[in-house]
Amino acid sequence: MWVDPETPLESYIWESSRGDRWELVMSDEFNVPGRSFRPGEDHMWTSIEKPDGVNEAMEVYAHNKTTTACDADSGICSFQIELEDSVVQLQVWNSYLKTPGFENVTFVRACSISLDLHNADTC
Incomplete structure (x- = not known):
């Protein structure tokens, strides 16, 4: 797991339209x-x-x-x-x-x- 420190905190968890919660495991802001x-x-x-x-x-x-x-x-x-x-x-x-x-x-x-x-x- 590597999350770019520049990734906004609100992007760490995403909730689908069905209510499933997805946790960010990798990001790169480039x-x-x-x-x-x-x-x-x-x-x-x-x-x-x-x-x-x-x-x-x-x-x-x-x-x-x-x-x-x-x-x-x-x-x-x-x-x-x-x-x-x-x-x-x-x-x-x-x-x-x-x-x-x-x-x-x-x-x-x-x-x-x-x-x-x-x-x-x-x-």
Whole structure:
């Protein structure tokens, strides 16, 4: 059992709609900006560094893609995961290219999640 000392006392016990009482056994407020999750650098969490080979995926899990950040205005802190969309190569055939010809173009989708959205799927 490990409860972050910064966890509010009112969060230690939660009562369900059926009257069941649940006791908090683990919490982490992620409220220290710039936290590192590299092996041995955090007391609870460890990031991994490896390629994802599932379904021929091209993602890579990397230590430098996870951290914590705090909003200066609201003081709200969160766990951050830096995502990179898969690289899409597009072959463009257009009148300005001499035949035969093609151009490789890389598109990157940028997304910013606001406190109102809470969901990256809407980007």
